[in-house]
Amino acid sequence: MRFEGDIPVKRVLISTIAFIALGVVLMTGAFAGNLDSLRGNATLSETNEAGDINQVIENGRFAVNYRQQPPLIPHKIEKYQINLKVNQCMRCHNWQYAAKEGAPKISETHYTDHRTGERMDDVVAARWNCTQCHVPQVDAKPLVENTFSK
Ligand code: HEC
Numbered sequence: 001m002r003f004e005g006d007i008p009v010k011r012v013l014i015s016t017i018a019f020i021a022l023g024v025v026l027m028t029g030a031f032a033g034n035l036d037s038l039r040g041n042a043t044l045s046e047t048n049e050a051g052d053i054n055q056v057i058e059n060g061r062f063a064v065n066y067r068q069q070p071p072l073i074p075h076k077i078e079k080y081q082i083n084l085k086v087n088q089c090m091r092c093h094n095w096q097y098a099a100k101e102g103a104p105k106i107s108e109t110h111y112t113d114h115r116t117g118e119r120m121d122d123v124v125a126a127r128w129n130c131t132q133c134h135v136p137q138v139d140a141k142p143l144v145e146n147t148f149s150k
């Protein structure tokens with residue numbers, strides 16, 4: 001006597017074997033090189049070469065394009081950390097160290113609290129995140145047309 005939901009063992013066995021066989025057939029096909037990726041039979045570096053990384057230009061300074069422009073940085077900066085507590089730019093550009101390091105001191109605007117006009121002895125919070133305004137100078141071509149004029 002058969003109860004409902006009782007699947008004969010033979011049927012389960014046959015479908016399992018068929019499933020595995022199908023998998024094996026598909027896999028052999030793929031490994032035999034019958035499947036081509038969309039970019040053809042080429043390595044990624046052949047079809048999609050990585051672009052050049054712009055190198056920081058360390059000798060000389062770029063002229064600014066308008067009077068208020070933050071000057072570009074004429075040196076590499078990847079080793080200098082800026083976070084909530086630490087600002088390694090300041091170990092050369094703060095007034096106490098600038099002369100010793102031969103670095104220009106940050107200007108007075110960097111010590112001035114913009115809301116109260118008060119002059120501080122250390123860089124103000126509004127100027128803490130240096131790289132928000134200053135970027136290293138590179139020979140980068142404009143990505144899009146720019147019609148800015150002074
Ligand atoms: C080890 C010392 C040192 C550290 C750290 C340092 N700088 Fe400098 N920086 C210099 C020196 C030296 C110059 C001048 C280079 C020259 O005249 O060619 C300079 C120049 C600059 C200038 C150009 C100023 C001008 O008037 O043209 C900017 C902007 C600047 N740095 C920003 C930064 C920022 C932002 C950081 C942190 C990400 C930083 N620097 C970290 C030493 C340092």
Ligand code: HEC
Pocket residue numbers: 068069070071087089090093104105106107108109110123126127128129130131132133134
């Ligand atoms: C909000 C934008 C802004 C931020 C943030 C900022 N700067 Fe500047 N920086 C300027 C501008 C604009 C100038 C041009 C002179 C001026 O307006 O004070 C300048 C000038 C300078 C100069 C040249 C000073 C001189 O007398 O020629 C140095 C060096 C400098 N910044 C370093 C830094 C460092 C280091 C930090 C981070 C601690 C920083 N700046 C953060 C906008 C900024």
